[in-house]
Amino acid sequence: MASLLSVENLQVQFQTKKGINTAVDGVSFSIEKGRILGIVGESGCGKSVTSMSILQLLGSNARISGGSIKLDGKELVGLPEKEMCKIRGNDIAMIFQDPMTALNPTLTIGNQLMEPIMLHQNCNKKEAWTRAVDVLKRVGIAAPEKRMKEYPHQLSGGMRQRVMIAMAVSCEPRLLIADEPTTALDVTIQAQILELMCELREKMGTAIMLITHDMGVVAETADDVLVLYAGKAVEYGSIEDIFERPKHPYTQGLLNSIPRLDEDVEMLNTIEGTVPAPDAMPSGCRFAPRCPYGNPRCMTEKPGVYHAENSLVSCFRYEGEK
Amino acid sequence: MSENTNILLETKNLSKYFTGKKGLLNRQPAQVKAVDHVSLTVNKGETLGLVGESGCGKSTLGRTILRLIPATEGQVLYNGEDILTYDKKKMWEMRRKLQIIFQDPYSSLNPRMTVYDLISAPLEVYKIGTKAERREMVEEILQEVGLDKQYLNRFPHEFSGGQRQRIGIARALILNPEFVVCDEAVSALDVSVRAQVLNLMRNMQQKKNLTYLFISHDLSVVRHISDRIAVMYLGSVAEVAEKAQLYSNPMHPYTKALLSAIPLPDVKKKRQRIILQGDVPSAYNPPSGCKFHTRCPYATDRCKQEIPVLRQMEKGHQVACHRAEELM
Numbered sequence: 001m002a003s004l005l006s007v008e009n010l011q012v013q014f015q016t017k018k019g020i021n022t023a024v025d026g027v028s029f030s031i032e033k034g035r036i037l038g039i040v041g042e043s044g045c046g047k048s049v050t051s052m053s054i055l056q057l058l059g060s061n062a063r064i065s066g067g068s069i070k071l072d073g074k075e076l077v078g079l080p081e082k083e084m085c086k087i088r089g090n091d092i093a094m095i096f097q098d099p100m101t102a103l104n105p106t107l108t109i110g111n112q113l114m115e116p117i118m119l120h121q122n123c124n125k126k127e128a129w130t131r132a133v134d135v136l137k138r139v140g141i142a143a144p145e146k147r148m149k150e151y152p153h154q155l156s157g158g159m160r161q162r163v164m165i166a167m168a169v170s171c172e173p174r175l176l177i178a179d180e181p182t183t184a185l186d187v188t189i190q191a192q193i194l195e196l197m198c199e200l201r202e203k204m205g206t207a208i209m210l211i212t213h214d215m216g217v218v219a220e221t222a223d224d225v226l227v228l229y230a231g232k233a234v235e236y237g238s239i240e241d242i243f244e245r246p247k248h249p250y251t252q253g254l255l256n257s258i259p260r261l262d263e264d265v266e267m268l269n270t271i272e273g274t275v276p277a278p279d280a281m282p283s284g285c286r287f288a289p290r291c292p293y294g295n296p297r298c299m300t301e302k303p304g305v306y307h308a309e310n311s312l313v314s315c316f317r318y319e320g321e322k
Numbered sequence: 323m324s325e326n327t328n329i330l331l332e333t334k335n336l337s338k339y340f341t342g343k344k345g346l347l348n349r350q351p352a353q354v355k356a357v358d359h360v361s362l363t364v365n366k367g368e369t370l371g372l373v374g375e376s377g378c379g380k381s382t383l384g385r386t387i388l389r390l391i392p393a394t395e396g397q398v399l400y401n402g403e404d405i406l407t408y409d410k411k412k413m414w415e416m417r418r419k420l421q422i423i424f425q426d427p428y429s430s431l432n433p434r435m436t437v438y439d440l441i442s443a444p445l446e447v448y449k450i451g452t453k454a455e456r457r458e459m460v461e462e463i464l465q466e467v468g469l470d471k472q473y474l475n476r477f478p479h480e481f482s483g484g485q486r487q488r489i490g491i492a493r494a495l496i497l498n499p500e501f502v503v504c505d506e507a508v509s510a511l512d513v514s515v516r517a518q519v520l521n522l523m524r525n526m527q528q529k530k531n532l533t534y535l536f537i538s539h540d541l542s543v544v545r546h547i548s549d550r551i552a553v554m555y556l557g558s559v560a561e562v563a564e565k566a567q568l569y570s571n572p573m574h575p576y577t578k579a580l581l582s583a584i585p586l587p588d589v590k591k592k593r594q595r596i597i598l599q600g601d602v603p604s605a606y607n608p609p610s611g612c613k614f615h616t617r618c619p620y621a622t623d624r625c626k627q628e629i630p631v632l633r634q635m636e637k638g639h640q641v642a643c644h645r646a647e648e649l650m
Contacts, residue, residue, distance in 0.1 A: 042512035156601040186375035186539065188598045191583035195597060213513065216542075216585030243589045257517035258587050259546030261569065267521050268546065271514040274482045 003030035004072060004207050005054070005092075005175055011066035012046070012053050014278075021278040023049045023062070025231045028305075031175065031224075034205040036198075038222030038239070040212060040254075044275055045228040047211045051177045054209075055092060056084050071175070090120040093168035097180035099160035103152040109136075110148030113167055120171045132170065139166045139196060158189035162196070169200055176200075179211045194221055215258055219243055227251050230276055230286040237311030247313040249291045285315070293317060330533050331364040331387070331501060336396035338379075338386045342606070354605045356382040358557035359396070361632065364501070369527065369534040371548030371565075373541055373580070375602055379557040380537045384503040387535070388420050389413060400501070418448060421494040425506035427486030431478040437464070438474040441493050448497065459496065466529075467492045467522060484515035488522065495526060503535045508543060520547060541584050545569060550638070553577050556605060556613040559632055563639040573641040573650065575618050612644065620645055 012024040024046040031037045039047045052058050054069055056076065069076040071091060076084070096102040104112055113132040117123060123131065129148070136144035139162045152160055161181065168176055178197065182190040198221060201208055210222055218225055218239070225242040227235040227250065235248040246252045256269035273290040282288055288298035298316060308318040337359055342352040356379045364370045372380045386393045389405065397404045405416055424430035431440055441460045445451060451459065461471045467488040478486055487507065494502055504523065508516045524547065527534060538544050544551060545565060552562045553574065561574040572578045579596040586593070598617045603609055612630050615621040624644055632642040635650075643649070 042514065158601050186602070187541070187583040188375065188579060189601065190585070191595060191597050194585070195595075214585065215513070215587035219587045219589050220585045239589050243587065254513055255587060257514050259517075259520070259542045261542050261545055261581075261584065261586060265546070267524065268517040270517040270521060272518075274484055274515060275512070 004033050005209075006030040006070045007050075007054070007067070008070075009067035010050065010053060010064065010069065012049050012058065012062060013065045015061045015063075016279070018279050022065075022281075023231050023278065024053070026067070027226075027228070027231075027233045028067075029224075029226045029233070029236060031207045031209060033174070033207055034201060035224065036201060036208045036210055036222045038210045038212065038218035038225045039228060040215060040218050040225060041228035042213060042254075042275055044230070044278065046231040047213075047228055048179055049231075050228075051094070051179050051209065051211055054177065055088055055094060057088075086120070089116045089173070090171045091173055092175045092177065093171065093173040095161075095164050095168050095176065095178040095181045098184050099157065099164045100152065102164060103160060105152050108149055108151055109155070109163055113148070113163070113170060116167065117170050132166075135166045135170045136163070138200075139163075139169070140192075141166070157185055158192060161185060161189075161193055165193070165196065165200070169204065169206065172204060173206060175207045175209065177209045177211070180213070181210070182217060183212070183214070190217070197221065215243075215255065227254070230281060231278075232286050233305075233312075233314060234287065235311055235313050241309065241311045245309065245311075247308045247311055247318060248287075248315050249293055249317075250287045253290075253292075328365045329363050330366040330401065331535075332397075332399040333360055333362050333383075333387060334397040334399065335359045335361055336383070336386060336398060337394045338382050338391065339394045352606045355557045355608065356605065357386055360554075360557075360559055362552055362559065362562065364533055364535060365550075367527075367531055367533055368549040369536050369547055371544035371551040372535060372537045372554060373539065373544050373551060374554035375539060375580075377556075377602060377605055378554040379605075380539075380554050381505050383554070384422070384505050384535055384537050388422060388503055390422070418497045419500045420503075421497070421499040421501070422503040422505060423487075423490050423494050423507045425509055427483055427490050427510065428478075430490055431486060433478055436475050436477055437469075437489055440478070440489060441496055444493065444497050450497075460492075463492045463496050466526070467495075468518075482515070483511050484519055487511060487519050491519075491522065491526065495530065495532075498530065499532070501533045501535070503537065505537045506539070507536075509538060509540065516543070523547065541581065553580065556602065556608050558613060559640075559642060560614065561639075561641045561643075562632070567636070567639050571639075573635055573639070573646050574614075574643050575620055575649065576614050579617075612642075620649060 008028045010024055010027045014021045014023050027050060041047050053064050064077050110132060114128040117128040117131050133144045136147060141147055141162055182193050200206055212218055222239050224238055226233055229250050235251045246255055253271040271290050276282060284300045285298045285303050288294040303314050303316045305312050305314050306318040338357040340354045340356055360383055374380045385391050387398050393406055398406050408416060438460055442456050445456045464471055469488055508519050511519060536547050548565055550564055551568045553560045555576050561577045572581055579598045582596045600617050603616055609616045611627045612625040615625040630642045630644050632640045635641050635646055
């Protein structure tokens with residue numbers, strides 16, 4: 001059976017004053033029905049650009065310059081805008097990081113919730129209202145009828161994020177893209193929202209692409225993990241493989257630099273240096289200048305993608321392994 | 323004063339209330355008790371971690387202690403003397419010893435000033451050294467925080483977030499302060515850079531014998547850097563304990579929920595999670611009695627009426643909960 005979403009060799013380029021920057025370079029992954037894929041990486045690694053290119057919501061200075069994105073075998077790259085509109089919100093929905101800026105402050109929650117339902121599901125206003133109330137109930141909002149008439153500013157941060165999720169799942173999408181859905185929230189509220197997302201996955205069989213910088217959030221929710229660094233996929237594998245047996249020096253460094261709750265250390269392990277600027281990418285492996293195992297070959301030659309146990313790793317150290 | 327001579331800073335019933343605008347309809351201006359009768363001690367050379375969710379008053383407390391905003395009532399005792407009673411001149415002298423590192427390294431550095439101007443500004447304010455001496459001091463501190471002196475004439479926008487935070491640290495430490503408030507100092511940084519800056523802060527503390535008040539919402543970061551930790555909820559302190567005590571034996575129901583809500587980067591450990599219902603109540607209209615009772619799974623009628631006081635449960639472990647004994 002084909003995957004629900006399969007992305008192959010995705011390349012996204014941005015036109016800037018200084019020239020062309022390749023923000024995402026040759027990223028491949030797939031998501032099966034009902035699974036959660038975590039995409040992790042630090043700022044500027046291309047995780048949001050990847051999600052935006054799936055929905056084709058990139059700005060006018062960006063374009064998908066290579067690769068393919070297939071939803072149920074149907075190619076999305078190059079699809080006319082009109083066709084894409086039918087997919088957005090219906091087959092693929094998105095939850096954004098900041099619910100305050102993603103919701104329209106001048107429309108009531110009800111209006112905003114009913115819009116996608118009426119647009120995609122061919123219902124009249126009355127049916128849409130019932131369905132909207134229903135979906136609010138499902139995401140755990142008390143007194144949904146009352147909330148329908150309220151405006152975003154009347155809700156708390158956690159509530160707004162629930163409304164965002166309600167809006168995203170209102171048309172029962174097959175794929176839900178969640179871009180840092182809990183970053184703006186407090187930990188106790190974050191726990192509520194993550195639980196809700198897992199619950200929706202169980203009940204509706206929605207596949208979720210969870211984009212985050214928080215390794216803890218990924219460890220607790222995802223099934224598979226894709227680690228990005230400076231626009232490149234460095235490691236791709238199951239959650240157990242990534243967290244128990246990390247292969248790529250970057251993944252190892254990232255996991256080691258998180259302060260632990262169960263042990264005390266005097267000094268944290270660090271990855272030396274900083275993420276390269278988009279217009280000054282190293283010519284070889286992009287992690288080479290910061291890598292403890294970096295050698296002259298890494299500086300000049302780009303590593304391919306190699307199998308290492310069950311994971312896919314882009315590092316010369318695993319070149320020979322099969 | 324206190325028998326414990328090791329105490330550097332102590333707040334006694336420190337409160338900060340913000341008053342809203344009087345409007346057409348609300349004749350009684352609303353009052354937010356951002357910090358409500360907080361009594362804490364910070365020992366010399368230690369790091370006191372201050373954690374809580376957004377709006378719990380942790381930043382306000384940090385700023386009130388430094389007199390960056392005036393306190394409504396209470397005392398801030400520094401080496402036994404109440405600095406809130408100091409006049410302008412005395413406070414000006416005092417400020418040399420009290421510094422702050424801000425969260426956002428992008429907005430806390432003046433974009434029109436070079437690194438040299440930024441770091442040497444405190445020296446100029448306090449008229450320390452000649453021009454050549456100042457330059458030497460700036461170069462020395464820059465090297466200590468891990469930046470090359472060739473950066474001296476560059477502007478903040480030429481640096482990454484982690485480097486900017488290093489500049490912020492250099493500026494805070496150039497006057498050799500004793501007490502530094504770190505207000506979410508590493509929250510804006512990426513994981514790998516955050517570890518570098520945390521290590522730098524610990525290095526500096528050991529080298530210069532600093533005392534930190536480390537404010538953060540990130541419980542794993544606070545655990546790493548702190549010796550003792552205070553947990554705040556809606557302007558009040560819920561629990562204070564040694565680091566090990568707090569994480570192994572949290573006593574306040576809020577601390578328990580907070581700790582269980584942290585996602586762990588570990589796939590083997592599956593924990594029983596306490597999920598709190600609802601949101602933090604509005605600070606304009608906080609609940610009566612124990613402010614946590616609306617979300618507390620163990621709340622009784624007493625909790626709704628009576629405000630719990632912070633009391634000693636074991637050595638160095640204070641909790642503000644009526645039912646702490648029963649819930650142990």
